Amino acid sequence: MDKLEALRHSLDNLDSALISILSERFKLTYDVGVFKAENNLPSIDKERERKQFERIKQLAVNHGLEPEIAVKVLRLIIDEVVKKHDKIQEIKKKEK
Numbered sequence: 001m002d003k004l005e006a007l008r009h010s011l012d013n014l015d016s017a018l019i020s021i022l023s024e025r026f027k028l029t030y031d032v033g034v035f036k037a038e039n040n041l042p043s044i045d046k047e048r049e050r051k052q053f054e055r056i057k058q059l060a061v062n063h064g065l066e067p068e069i070a071v072k073v074l075r076l077i078i079d080e081v082v083k084k085h086d087k088i089q090e091i092k093k094k095e096k
């Protein structure tokens with residue numbers, strides 16, 4: 001049981017780090033969203049995403065993680081970012 005406790009403690013630490021990094025990422029993408037809304041740029045940038053997925057797949061392989069998992073996680077995050085960008089665009093439009 002001590003072994004399981006120790007493993008779960010390590011998992012909790014990693015989850016804390018993941019949430020902290022995710023929060024930082026959403027703060028940064030919020031700034032990107034505001035910049036795009038102020039400069040009439042679309043929420044989605046498919047070419048940028050293509051490059052990110054290529055990079056993330058390679059990084060996953062380098063770290064011994066199945067690239068499919070990395071792709072699923074990044075897809076989920078980016079989709080949420082784009083939804084937030086759409087909301088920022090709506091708010092900025094109403095302000096005009």
Ligand SMILES: C=C(O[C@@H]1C=C(C(=O)O)C=C[C@H]1O)C(=O)O
Binds near residue numbers: 046048052081082
């Ligand atoms: C953050 C951006 O906007 C969108 C969200 C992305 C992301 O979360 O990484 C990537 C591309 C865009 O579809 C961006 O264009 O850089």
